[in-house]
Amino acid sequence: xxxxxxxxxxxxxxxxxxxxxxxxxxxxxxxxxxxxxxxxxxxxxxxxxxxxxxxxxxxxxxxxxxxxxxxxxxxxxxxxxxxxxxxxxxxxxxxxxxxxxxxxxxxxxxxxxxxxxxxxxxxxxxxxxxxxxxxxxxxxxxxxxxxxxxxxxxxxxxxxxxxxxxxxxxxxxxxxxxxxxxxxxxxxxxxxxxxxxxxxxxxxxxxxxxxxxxxxxxxxxxxxxxxxxxxxxxxxxxxxxxxxxxxxx
Amino acid sequence: xxxxxxxxxxxxxxxxxxxxxxxxxxxxxxxxxxxxxxxxxxxxxxxxxxxxxxxxxxxxxxxxxxxxxxxxxxxxxxxxxxxxxxxxxxxxxxxxxxxxxxxxxx
Numbered sequence: 001x002x003x004x005x006x007x008x009x010x011x012x013x014x015x016x017x018x019x020x021x022x023x024x025x026x027x028x029x030x031x032x033x034x035x036x037x038x039x040x041x042x043x044x045x046x047x048x049x050x051x052x053x054x055x056x057x058x059x060x061x062x063x064x065x066x067x068x069x070x071x072x073x074x075x076x077x078x079x080x081x082x083x084x085x086x087x088x089x090x091x092x093x094x095x096x097x098x099x100x101x102x103x104x105x106x107x108x109x110x111x112x113x114x115x116x117x118x119x120x121x122x123x124x125x126x127x128x129x130x131x132x133x134x135x136x137x138x139x140x141x142x143x144x145x146x147x148x149x150x151x152x153x154x155x156x157x158x159x160x161x162x163x164x165x166x167x168x169x170x171x172x173x174x175x176x177x178x179x180x181x182x183x184x185x186x187x188x189x190x191x192x193x194x195x196x197x198x199x200x201x202x203x204x205x206x207x208x209x210x211x212x213x214x215x216x217x218x219x220x221x222x223x224x225x226x227x228x229x230x231x232x233x234x235x236x237x238x239x240x241x242x243x244x245x246x247x248x249x
Numbered sequence: 250x251x252x253x254x255x256x257x258x259x260x261x262x263x264x265x266x267x268x269x270x271x272x273x274x275x276x277x278x279x280x281x282x283x284x285x286x287x288x289x290x291x292x293x294x295x296x297x298x299x300x301x302x303x304x305x306x307x308x309x310x311x312x313x314x315x316x317x318x319x320x321x322x323x324x325x326x327x328x329x330x331x332x333x334x335x336x337x338x339x340x341x342x343x344x345x346x347x348x349x350x351x352x353x354x355x
Contacts, residue, residue, distance in 0.1 A: 012303070015303075016299055016302075016303070018316070018319050019277070019278055019316065019319055019320060019321045020278070020295065020299060021319070022278075022279075022318075022319035022320055023278045023279050023282070023295055023298075024295060026279045027279060027282065027295075029295060032294065033294050033295055033296075035294075036294025036295060036296040036297055037294070037295055037296040038296070039294075039296050039297075040294070040295070040296020040297065040299060040300045041296065043296070043300050044300070044303070049300070049303045049304050049307055050303055050307070051303060051306040051307045051313075
């Protein structure tokens with residue numbers, strides 16, 4: 001039974017473990033109770049409703065859920081697409097056009113990427129990157145849209161979109177591990193792009209570098225769904241002398 | 250089940266059961282579970298019980314007392330008592346209206 005209790009976060013266990021174990025000893029849990037405990041542990045991890053712990057996590061806005069969901073689906077789709085390419089890839093210039101199925105998947109990825117980029121950048125643009133947000137969103141959306149045409153240029157557009165996304169996200173206080181995962185994945189994707197072009201589109205091995213990129217999207221999607229977008233970096237304070245300047249008519 | 254703006258989510262209904270259970274005095278977790286089962290006829294799982302207890306305590310609707318051995322009793326706060334009273338009055342009005350309407354049609 002202690003194994004089930006260990007699923008709860010440490011802060012919860014510090015507060016409730018002793019009495020909870022006592023309860024389970026007094027009333028041995030049924031199979032249904034065990035499921036209920038699993039659900040309770042998941043809830044405690046997701047919502048952190050523990051008396052005396054730090055501030056309650058903010059509610060995740062619907063737009064953040066949409067962004068996270070889109071990022072997750074993009075990640076899953078990209079990973080699936082990469083797997084299919086690795087299976088069927090003949091080289092971009094091998095004279096064999098991509099199958100309709102692959103084009104369809106690529107189109108779906110592009111549309112979802114568009115939604116994710118728009119939502120993420122639109123939100124990022126609300127912080128100190130207010131002026132940059134809409135521009136970055138437009139660039140990223142255009143790049144993701146262009147990927148629908150396929151071909152070797154697909155990865156160029158994807159790299160540009162990734163860099164723009166990364167710059168826009170820099171306006172937020174992203175956890176270090178997430179930033180490292182994101183940068184690592186983007187480097188991997190750039191490596192895949194370089195590998196393909198340096199081998200005239202015949203290097204299958206470098207395509208594997210796309211996998212971490214897809215996984216990074218999945219990771220970002222899950223994090224945004226569970227925790228919402230990272231807190232915005234506070235805007236720089238306006239210097240006193242500028243703050244008191246009269247507004248231009 | 251309305252939760253009076255306390256944002257209890259899926260724990261709103263179990264929370265009301267717990268508040269009702271504590272209405273006649275402090276109880277520890279096991280006593281609350283058995284009492285709720287007796288009142289409602291439906292068992293409450295341990296995960297649900299402690300998910301609701303944590304929320305209620307965090308919102309100041311109940312408070313934890315000093316533990317006795319491994320059992321920690323909980324009791325209603327003034328805010329918790331006001332909330333459960335308001336909810337029960339609303340439910341009572343709802344039930345009365347429903348019964349009246351049933352009486353009209355039978």
